[in-house]
Amino acid sequence: MDFMTTAIVPDTLPPPVSLPRGHEAKRASILDAAGSVFCREGFAGANIDLIAAEAGVSRQTVYNHHGDKQTLFQAVVRDLTERSNAGVFATLATFPDQPKDIEADLIAFCMRLNRNCVCNREGKFLRKLMQAESERYPELFSEWRDHGPAKTWSALAARLARLAHAGYLDIDDPDVAARQFLALANADLHMTFLLGGTPSEAEVLSSATNGMRAFLRAYGTARCVAEKPQPAAV
Amino acid sequence: MDFMTTAIVPDTLPPPVSLPRGHEAKRASILDAAGSVFCREGFAGANIDLIAAEAGVSRQTVYNHHGDKQTLFQAVVRDLTERSNAGVFATLATFPDQPKDIEADLIAFCMRLNRNCVCNREGKFLRKLMQAESERYPELFSEWRDHGPAKTWSALAARLARLAHAGYLDIDDPDVAARQFLALANADLHMTFLLGGTPSEAEVLSSATNGMRAFLRAYGTARCVAEKPQPAAV
């Protein structure tokens, strides 16, 4: 028996198999609160005591998990980047490769993109933190850009090129078209973003509709127009 | 010799212009430095000593001119807003109302807009300060928005409507078109803006060209295409 147990569970001291559940929960809670406070107050204005209070932990726990303020900030941005990128690529996977009604399908895609990627918590926070602190942390900025927007653009460009190849669109430069696609998708939301607010569902719908109609006016082919000759007014 | 020198540099000395020579110069220098520091470090991170040093005055002089940090910040934003709006409307006045070559004329206008309004010092600073602190100073934000972007949009919409009426464009909703015009004009510059940099002349040209070609593909009439059937590749 003794032999069995020692064999099955080697005496190599219980490897840090599973750290407490409450431990990771607190870590997440700290990152969450820190994201909110850094975003609201900026790096210099953020107060560790406030972060601790908002996370529901003691200040010492914050220091135990992440060494100092800078390290905490970097952890926050990396966490946001990771989750945001996951959301972006999940949404990109829903791009309408074989559209039945290209206008309706692109509008729906656009709304998913806006709702799940640019209007949500991670998107809002990242946008603000990057704008405010990218010069102080250039490597964080590069990380985010290379793993996020840069890939998004080329992935979207590939999707658009495929649609063009299938005859739905008439595109010279897919990379330019991809940037314009995104610019048009958000054209009506800029002021709300600047204010730090979250657009209503109606605003997201109207921005996506206006944007995609303009995009299709620019890049749609006869095939699109034939299928959808007279879009209804908003 | 003595006569010569005194004659060449007349004794008329700078005309006795009441109080301010060095006074107003110092005030401007302080606003300038404060704008730069607030923008770089954020409100909380900005240091009055640093502002004073960068302005080349003593700290006490900063306090003499503008009471405290908050008042200084508001003065900076109001100053930037005023100068930025002046630039925007001066540029709007150069909109091509009777274009000879609509594509070339719109591209040129776009470049003026980007160069003089969004890429310049005031534009860059205002964008960052608004994004960072608009929630802390909502009344400053409203002031800027109502006297700047809101008027810009409607003014641009009116110009576009006029072009449409003259047969150059085919536009349903001029307000939507105006927002899309601006979105397309800057579509290629977003990443540079986010990084806090200033786009090169080549980037501004390429962004304006790509943006206006897309805009005209969406909203141009046969009249445009007839005049400019085959735009050269970039």
Next chain:
DNA sequence: GACAATTTGGACAAGGATGTCTAATTTTTT
């Protein structure tokens, strides 16, 4: 040149924030 306003540098108090330390307490694992 005399006079008034402005600027300067430095000292200073008050307050706030960071990060460390410790002893007590709670939670988790064995």
Next chain:
DNA sequence: AAAAAATTAGACATCCTTGTCCAAATTGTC
């Protein structure tokens, strides 16, 4: 139940910043 790990509250030293005060020096005006 006991041992180990994590958390807590609080005190604390240290540093930084804001905003004030003041005497001396500078500038510009009459």
